[in-house]
Amino acid sequence: MKSKQKIDLVARDLTNEVHEANFIGAKMKSERRYAALGRDYADPDKLRETAGLVKQHTLEHLDKYLEQAEASFERNGAKVHFAFDEDTAKKTVLNIMNEHGCKSMVKSKSMLTEELELLHYLEDQGKEVIETDLGEFILQIDNDHPSHIVTPIVHKNRRGIAKSFEREGLGDYNDDPETITRRARAHLRQKYLDADIGLTGANFVSAESGRIVLVTNEGNARFCMAANKVHIAIVGIEKIVPTDQDLGLFLNLIGRSGTGQQLTVYNQFIGGPKLKDQPNGPEHMHVIFVDNRRTEVLASDCREILRCIRCGACLNVCPIYRQSGGHAYRSVYPGPVGAVLSPLLAGNRFPELADLPKASSLCGACNEVCPVNIPIPDLLLRLRDKAKREGAKEAMKGTPNLAMWATMCSQPTMWKAALTMGHTMNHIPTQLIPHPSAMSWQGTRKLPKFEGGEFRKWFKNRK
Amino acid sequence: MSLLHTPPNRPTGKSVQLMTTCLCDAFYSDVAKATVEILDFLGCEIELPDGQTCCGQPAFNAGDWANSRKVIRHAEKTFSGDKPIIVPSGSCAAMIFHGALLAFEKEEDLPAIKAFGERTWELVDYIVYGLGITQWPGKFDAKMTFHRSCHLRGSRSPEAVNALLTSIEGVDLQPIDEVEQCCGFGGTFSVSFPNISEKMGELKIENLTACKPDVVAAGDMGCMMHFGGMMDKQGMPYKRMHIAQVLRDSLKNAGKL
Numbered sequence: 174m175k176s177k178q179k180i181d182l183v184a185r186d187l188t189n190e191v192h193e194a195n196f197i198g199a200k201m202k203s204e205r206r207y208a209a210l211g212r213d214y215a216d217p218d219k220l221r222e223t224a225g226l227v228k229q230h231t232l233e234h235l236d237k238y239l240e241q242a243e244a245s246f247e248r249n250g251a252k253v254h255f256a257f258d259e260d261t262a263k264k265t266v267l268n269i270m271n272e273h274g275c276k277s278m279v280k281s282k283s284m285l286t287e288e289l290e291l292l293h294y295l296e297d298q299g300k301e302v303i304e305t306d307l308g309e310f311i312l313q314i315d316n317d318h319p320s321h322i323v324t325p326i327v328h329k330n331r332r333g334i335a336k337s338f339e340r341e342g343l344g345d346y347n348d349d350p351e352t353i354t355r356r357a358r359a360h361l362r363q364k365y366l367d368a369d370i371g372l373t374g375a376n377f378v379s380a381e382s383g384r385i386v387l388v389t390n391e392g393n394a395r396f397c398m399a400a401n402k403v404h405i406a407i408v409g410i411e412k413i414v415p416t417d418q419d420l421g422l423f424l425n426l427i428g429r430s431g432t433g434q435q436l437t438v439y440n441q442f443i444g445g446p447k448l449k450d451q452p453n454g455p456e457h458m459h460v461i462f463v464d465n466r467r468t469e470v471l472a473s474d475c476r477e478i479l480r481c482i483r484c485g486a487c488l489n490v491c492p493i494y495r496q497s498g499g500h501a502y503r504s505v506y507p508g509p510v511g512a513v514l515s516p517l518l519a520g521n522r523f524p525e526l527a528d529l530p531k532a533s534s535l536c537g538a539c540n541e542v543c544p545v546n547i548p549i550p551d552l553l554l555r556l557r558d559k560a561k562r563e564g565a566k567e568a569m570k571g572t573p574n575l576a577m578w579a580t581m582c583s584q585p586t587m588w589k590a591a592l593t594m595g596h597t598m599n600h601i602p603t604q605l606i607p608h609p610s611a612m613s614w615q616g617t618r619k620l621p622k623f624e625g626g627e628f629r630k631w632f633k634n635r636k
Numbered sequence: 637m638s639l640l641h642t643p644p645n646r647p648t649g650k651s652v653q654l655m656t657t658c659l660c661d662a663f664y665s666d667v668a669k670a671t672v673e674i675l676d677f678l679g680c681e682i683e684l685p686d687g688q689t690c691c692g693q694p695a696f697n698a699g700d701w702a703n704s705r706k707v708i709r710h711a712e713k714t715f716s717g718d719k720p721i722i723v724p725s726g727s728c729a730a731m732i733f734h735g736a737l738l739a740f741e742k743e744e745d746l747p748a749i750k751a752f753g754e755r756t757w758e759l760v761d762y763i764v765y766g767l768g769i770t771q772w773p774g775k776f777d778a779k780m781t782f783h784r785s786c787h788l789r790g791s792r793s794p795e796a797v798n799a800l801l802t803s804i805e806g807v808d809l810q811p812i813d814e815v816e817q818c819c820g821f822g823g824t825f826s827v828s829f830p831n832i833s834e835k836m837g838e839l840k841i842e843n844l845t846a847c848k849p850d851v852v853a854a855g856d857m858g859c860m861m862h863f864g865g866m867m868d869k870q871g872m873p874y875k876r877m878h879i880a881q882v883l884r885d886s887l888k889n890a891g892k893l
């Protein structure tokens with residue numbers, strides 16, 4: 174069917190293979206999430222509510238917690254940097270590499286580095302950068318980008334991956350997942366040893382203790398740190414939680430929400446560089462707090478989106494994401510969270526992504542699964558209002574004009590006349606129904622019979 | 637699994653105002669009649685404010701909040717007073733007690749709009765939690781599935797529907813797969829995202845009819861207009877009923893109406 178909305182067109186034109194990979198992947202994770210939370214907790218909603226409150230509180234006092242986090246990290250011997258924008262963030266990484274004489278970096282998965290396009294920047298500066306998360310490694314050799322924030326290659330299948338490995342000289346064609354993993358592992362082991370700096374993100378930061386928390390299922394983040402003298406943790410300022418104790422709540426939620434695991438396989442708490450008596454570990458730890466428009470989001474009426482712990486549950490449950498896949502969102506963060514966050518992080522490029530908040534039936538499934546109870550549909554609505562007020566064309570494409578309808582709906586005489594006229598003139602006043610372009614429906618749906626005014630008449634005449 | 641959006645301490649009592657909804661006003665008069673008949677049966681005194689039109693949701697969802705506020709203001713004036721307002725639609729009810737608050741968050745008349753929402757009930761929510769009726773004395777021999785429309789999230793309506801339907805003699809209420817998934821209506825969404833909307837509709841129809849039910853029921857005519865319209869186009873035989881029609885017909889079958 175014809176459509177003016179880009180995401181709808183991507184969904185229409187996806188190959189069966191990719192559609193199926195996205196759809197089944199998402200559905201499976203949703204089911205696992207539901208089972209894991211339901212099995213372990215009598216009332217998971219209470220946990221989600223509490224976690225949301227903790228995050229909201231932290232955001233509302235972010236200045237205080239950032240200061241506290243900085244002091245805690247320095248106390249632990251780590252060096253703290255603040256980067257206000259993308260450029261400063263990238264340069265800070267480069268400077269640290271140069272300062273320590275580093276040429277080759279191994280990194281673990283971090284959506285923030287995707288946001289900054291850090292990898293390409295460092296490569297342009299003559300550095301070698303290797304992604305060590307299996308999914309991200311595959312994206313790197315394919316020059317592709319993630320379509321999901323937790324399972325970045327959910328849009329790919331093993332046959333495609335086997336071909337890529339063959340092309341990269343990682344062995345003959347073999348699409349057995351275990352073989353693929355073993356080959357990647359063997360290849361990456363040497364890379365860890367050859368590198369001279371490791372970079373990770375952070376899932377959480379405890380302001381109280383100056384610890385970053387990393388959750389992975391592959392253990393690659395540990396290798397990135399263990400084999401190197403220098404560790405950079407690059408973190409969005411919204412990743413802070415007040416105390417270590419809070420982590421119990423979040424660690425219990427993140428695995429269950431994202432993949433249906435009670436706990437992710439590796440959970441690391443890193444509070445600074447290695448101590449004198451420790452046999453190994455990085456001698457230097459740099460923590461870079463990145464703003465990159467987050468304070469703008471904090472000042473907006475969509476600030477709740479900063480509670481996000483990037484679990485991916487809202488993507489998995491979203492019927493639109495399931496149909497369109499992540500790349501349809503044309504930005505680093507796809508799905509419901511992305512439909513809110515991406516246009517906001519785009520700054521003055523907001524109009525280009527103003528259609529993203531439209532890609533929702535406002536069903537609310539995302540809010541229902543979100544471990545930090547973000548009212549995503551409300552935020553999508555606020556952004557639709559913003560787009561309309563600012564006249565963003567991408568957003569309005571395909572949306573009927575409702576001015577006539579509003580006039581009719583606020584004037585009962587007009588309304589009632591339309592109800593009656595609908596009969597006599599034998600046409601359906603489509604302006605009346607919450608479906609102002611009901612005619613556009615007719616290809617695939619039969620419209621109901623018009624019965625305007627009948628009920629009112631009946632009501633008047635009933636005994 | 638959803639946190640409640642419904643306002644606390646809504647008025648109960650049997651003197652009520654009925655909001656027909658624009659869809660029932662224009663297309664589904666029998667759903668509105670059924671609503672009146674069951675409220676009558678429960679001994680309610682029903683006022684039908686004549687000036688009523690729509691809840692304002694189409695423009696609200698389209699992002700046209702200025703036009704939406706125009707309609708909501710009109711609705712608030714039309715439904716003045718302090719009686720409970722009963723709506724045979726989870727979607728319109730949620731628009732009034734939740735959506736309208738967003739649309740008015742920066743407006744001076746927010747308190748009036750808030751008070752409007754604090755009187756508004758989805759029909760079955762009102763019957764069960766407003767009037768305290770948990771058993772329905774009807775009879776209806778049918779295998780049934782129920783579409784839990786999305787705007788029943790954040791309310792106790794799904795439990796209420798479940799309680800009433802399963803208490804009706806003869807009703808065999810079957811669970812459906814992926815109950816949390818939207819049918820793809822979403823108002824103007826189905827116009828501007830026709831391809832995705834239709835795919836969602838197909839999946840919903842598949843789940844709703846997998847057990848070959850005699851009746852597919854729902855609490856929102858918006859959803860039903862969309863997926864029902866698809867079913868009709870494809871010539872699918874399943875009978876579709878609004879929950880109010882099921883409740884009313886079951887009373888008739890039991891000889892109580």
Ligand code: SF4
Nearest residue numbers: 481482484485487543
């Ligand atoms: S918005 Fe909520 S559900 Fe979505 S990724 Fe973030 S934390 Fe998870």
